[in-house]
Amino acid sequence: DAGVTQSPTHLIKTRGQQVTLRCSPKSGHDTVSWYQQALGQGPQFIFQYYEEEERQRGNFPDRFSGHQFPNYSSELNVNALLLGDSALYLCASSLPGANVLTFGAGSRLTVL
Amino acid sequence: AQSVTQLGSHVSVSEGALVLLRCNYSSSVPPYLFWYVQYPNQGLQLLLKYTTGATLVKGINGFEAEFKKSETSFHLTKPSAHMSDAAEYFCAVSETDSWGKLQFGAGTQVVVTP
Numbered sequence: 272d273a274g275v276t277q278s279p280t281h282l283i284k285t286r287g288q289q290v291t292l293r294c295s296p297k298s299g300h301d302t303v304s305w306y307q308q309a310l311g312q313g314p315q316f317i318f319q320y321y322e323e324e325e326r327q328r329g330n331f332p333d334r335f336s337g338h339q340f341p342n343y344s345s346e347l348n349v350n351a352l353l354l355g356d357s358a359l360y361l362c363a364s365s366l367p368g369a370n371v372l373t374f375g376a377g378s379r380l381t382v383l
Numbered sequence: 384a385q386s387v388t389q390l391g392s393h394v395s396v397s398e399g400a401l402v403l404l405r406c407n408y409s410s411s412v413p414p415y416l417f418w419y420v421q422y423p424n425q426g427l428q429l430l431l432k433y434t435t436g437a438t439l440v441k442g443i444n445g446f447e448a449e450f451k452k453s454e455t456s457f458h459l460t461k462p463s464a465h466m467s468d469a470a471e472y473f474c475a476v477s478e479t480d481s482w483g484k485l486q487f488g489a490g491t492q493v494v495v496t497p
Contacts, residue, residue, distance in 0.1 A: 275426070302483060304483045304484070306485075311489075311490075312489055312490070313387075313473050313475075313487030313488050313489050313490050314427070314473070314485075314487050315487070316484050316485060316486070319483050319484060327481065327483070327484050329484070361426055361427070363426075363427075363483070365482070365483050367482075368482050369482060369483075370415050370417075370432070370434070370477050370482045370483065370485075371429060371432065372427075372429070372483060372485070374419075374426035374427040374428070375426050376424065376425050376426045377426055
């Protein structure tokens, strides 16, 4: 049973560019949440998608946007990259109404 | 607003010794509480969670945690550390009506020495 898969695992971008990160949830899960984990810090909630809509959002600017597809997979898009966007981006999936999250291994973004 | 404080960013324990990781939270409503572990280059893995009921919660790998409402604490313990316990540990809190939206602490790095 595949868990949460994320791609790419590592990527390097320059300031001002745009990036798209992808996530496939665990089989049977239909809710996807995204977290940003800066170096030496705990993960911070970005937003959550369920039924192809953003359901909850953390304190992140509009440069951060997302999408969920009919097969429950999800994308995280970040526009106009800043140096401070360098972080590990974690995707987590769950059943609706469940607080138990299954995390992927993350996508490490470096912004130069 | 919720917040989570983990006391000690680094903890060093001897193999076989007690592991104690401290977590205090603030929340306006009774929260759900979690401990996650993160091994290098991996995602987070759930160790245990408290939602309702028994305040002493047992998790995987021999870990347990006790919810103390009066102290707003949810400390994690393991009686005997193993080398494989070396990892980063995160305490997290969620409001009961915000499923999937976790507030994490800054984490505690555990080093196990022979």
